[in-house]
Amino acid sequence: MSAYQQQILILTGINVISALGLSLISGFTGQLSLGHAGFFGVGAYISALLTTKAQLPFALALVVGAFSAGLAGLVVGFPTLRLKGDYLAIATLGFGEIMRVLALxxxxxxxxxxxxxxxxxxxxSTVILLAVLAYLLLKKLIDSHVGKTFIAVREDETAAEAMGLDTARVKxxxxxxxxxxxxVAGGLYAHYIRYINPSILGFMKSIEILCMxxxxxxxxxxxxVAGTVILTVTPELLRSVSPLISQYRQVIYGVLLIVLMLCRPQGLFGGATYKRERHVPAWKLWGRRESANDIAQR
Amino acid sequence: MGNPGAGLCARPPERGFPMVFEQIINGLILGSTYSLIALGYTMVYGILEMINFAHGEIYMFGAFTGLWLTLTTNLPFVATFLLASLAAAALGFVIERVAYRPLRRSSRITVLISAIGVSIFLQNLMLIVAGPQTRDFPAKLSIVTWHLPGGVAFTSLQAYILLLVVVLMAGLQLLVQRTKIGQAMRAVAQDREVARLMGIPIDKVISFTFVLGSGLGAVAGIIIGVYFNSVDPLMGMLPGLKGFVAAVLGGIGSIPGAMLGGLILGFAEVAGTIYMSSYKDAIAFCFLVLILLIKPSGILGRSLQEKV
Amino acid sequence: MTLLNADSISLSFGGVAALSDVSLAIQPGEVHSLIGPNGAGKTTMFNVVTCIYRPQCGTLTFRGENIIGLKPHQVTKMGMARTFQNIRLFGSMTVLDNVIVAACCRSTTGPLSAMLGTPGMKREAQKFREKALNLLEFIGLSEHAEDVASSLPYGLQRRLEIARALATDPELILLDEPTAGMNDAETMQLIQLIAEIRNTGKAVLLIEHDMKVVMNVSDKITVLDRGKKIAEGPPSLVAKDPAVIKAYLGQEL
Known part of the structure; x- marks a missing residue:
């Protein structure tokens, strides 16, 4: 394997781990988070500080970094409990920005x-091992009855609460x-690239993971996993075709999000959509007037 | 990163009353631009219950169009203002038609993601078209500086801006309270279903709201561009978010609330610039978290219990 | 001992009184109906009792304990479960999973044990699965266990809501218009089902428009009109009450 291929492999693995985390928060539990890069950054910074300043062994630094990120998740989780949907999204975005300003x-x-x-x-080998482990653990969780309570919160929070689920705790x-x-992904990234700065905490990084x-x-x-592989590998492949592509990469991200939401909000490998069953592809509704039925369904 | 207020740090701080006066003016101007942005959010939210995430990019687009018109034409500055606002209003109209209207049946999160897509698209398209560098915005205005007693300075630009904002806000209040379309907007915001049964053309009202909000956002963009003499493709992001925070602070859906929230945020940031300038951008988000914890309906908002 | 005791409950939304001075007492094992014209405040009362809304005045106790200020899930854990008027199933999940999730109300497993697949978690999963299958059997949905909940016909969705509520082991079950949208045959089955639930010793609080159902199953009826209680008593008396007849003017009781 060439060094370049190895790099793509490692970055894909790191992104998979991070995206799986966001998948649990947003995909399964239905809490749109726009601050995922903030958690990634906490893991990266803490673990890097521990190995550079405290000369801790990498494995230990990675674990401490991951738990620090988990602590940040707890801190973000609490105030955001009272928030739903859009408000939550903006608050998580605010968290990411605060982290970036702090790092700066x-x-x-x-x-x-x-x-x-x-x-x-x-x-x-480290990345592959951890990515596979991350996948299997999450799969185990999602397939269990406990995992179903996460999905129930996404499907209908009020009903989940009425069925005796502590939705706050689930979230x-x-x-x-x-x-x-x-x-974990952040720690791996820092110890692969060997150099980190506040740009890894940027809003665009959160959006990239969300796109995946x-x-x-x-x-x-x-x-x-498929979304992550596609969005990590494709730009690299296209880069070798034409350097212009990388310039247009983020424009493409934008268009991709819009087109996906319009035509296939359930994604390529469509699991569940967010509520509202019987999805009519939105492009069929273009130019159509809103009917009473539409409003009644909201 | 777009950074109104960056210019504030650059000015040598004077001591005593002149400095306080200057900061009050700065707070007023920054705050009133936040108010203008917040109005766009709050009107759209009031009617559609969605966050128009691309609103900050409309603000940026307004500033760039204004700059472009200033550089390439000989139009008077007032005409530049007007044309740029119209262009931004058209953009707002198109965005609603293409990216939001087809999703009106979808969940709020689907619409929000689509809006984020629009925002990223516009931002990065502008990065490619205009380049990432920050540009000057030379306003074609003869600016006079008045020196008042006590060492206080006040420029005609500041006067124009404040005057413009007051006129716009008063005009908006009149429009919403006194005109037919304003009445329709309020009706749709109250209950879309009933409004539809009353024969109000909902789609037109929604389009009009986007047009109005986008026009106001563009005005804010030009004001900031001229006042701080800087325009760049990423300038919409932070003010966009802060405008949203201002809307939430005042009570989302409330027009006076948006005005008040913008002013509070503007003053808080100016105060923050003096005491801890590097953390200035975090202030808005701390405000957001605080208001959501203490009074999620905002200062002037109505509190609503979820219907079950 | 009174199972649920709501005393002088008042609640208003933006100055409009939804409930004023409503009292309600439910004894263990009884079927108690809450009736009244549209907008009388029946569902609002449900939402107050299940702690989704917080009343501005009044006291509320369940099994002798104050429940005002508790979260809905805490009340459910104490033994009160409900269905929703506008069906609120977990639409993309299977029928069986809907019931299993409700059984998780009594779960002691955390996400970490679930990730690691501990033996305790597996035992619990097995237990809940069996419980859910039994409930589906009881409610008559066994053959649909693996169907997606939102694909069920309307009447079965209502039954699934009841199965889901039962999975939380309630002492009191609140049914919000369970026969809405059902045909006659389905309604008859539902009357039977309510009787069976009652036979297991659970109390039922029922909101219902279909007077045939109400008169058939109720031990006691409370009538609300415009947020106020206008009558209460056994079916035979309530049906003759002039205030009730006036409120329902033009409607046959």
């Missing part, structure tokens, strides 16, 4: 320069587990 201004995180000289400890659990996943989850299909684990 704190002394210990190295400000805009970030952290350099992180030891190279992430190898392909916080989703945020903590999802954040831990992102934290949405493309594959909200609420589908194989879909999440």
């Amino acid at each position: 201004n704190l002394k210990i995180t190295g400000g805009p320069v970030g952290i350099r000289g992180i030891p190279h400890s992430t190898w392909p 916080i659990s989703a945020f903590v587990i999802g954040a831990i996943y992102a934290g 989850v949405v493309l594959g299909g909200m609420g589908s684990l194989p879909g999440t």
